[in-house]
Amino acid sequence: MNTGDILEPKTFTVTRADLVAYADASGDQNPIHQDEDVARSVGLPGVIAHGMYTLALVGRAVAEWTDGAEVVDLGAKFTSPVVVPAEGGADVVVAGTVKSVADGLVTLALEVTCDGQKVLGMPKAVVRA
């Protein structure tokens, strides 16, 4: 990988069933990720994806781009919720470029969107070259 490389954007469709499976696998059974009424009761627009599910999709894109390189840093702010409808799903697009390659580390610049809106703030991923 070289600085400036543009990585192929990855689109992942997130469904309510995915969120239930993620809740079971991660232990995060917060009902705002499964129950429309609870989500609305705390001011959310509807059932939202776990922030960590979206971040896991970033981890998945990074693994696919780098052929499973060791991750040394991964994180983001969850600035806008990924609202997941009861039918169909929400498409999360993970786009990236190689920001820098130095000292054996590759830093990726990322943009993660849903319906054209950024859902992660200051997303960061660093892997071993």
Next chain:
Amino acid sequence: MPVDPSLVGREFPAPAPLTVTRERIGAFASAVGHPGDDVPPTFPIVLAFDAMMAFLDAEQIDLHRIVHGEQRFAYERPITVGDELTARLTVTGLRQIGGADIIGTASEITDATGAVVCTGKATLVHSGATS
């Protein structure tokens, strides 16, 4: 009800260590569609979440009033099958914005030898003012 400001600096361990098995990793990787056999980088959230629940339970904070605001992980080494991991969460900051508590936390995930495997920083947004 706002969160008690004297919480800053308090530590909350996860109630039990987690032994990393192939089945556990496989279930997590399958749920997020992670390719290959390696451990998904967000897997440590399982530990960090256990420690967060210990914190929420101790403070009687409802999980459904929490939204994850930020999460960052820094990894010292890859997690592998056979690791026995323990997590400890520290409340690092607390402020109020528009009726919500913004809770800063740091978590440290260690292996059976006590070596740090991964550190996490998280922001939790608690919307408790309307209850």
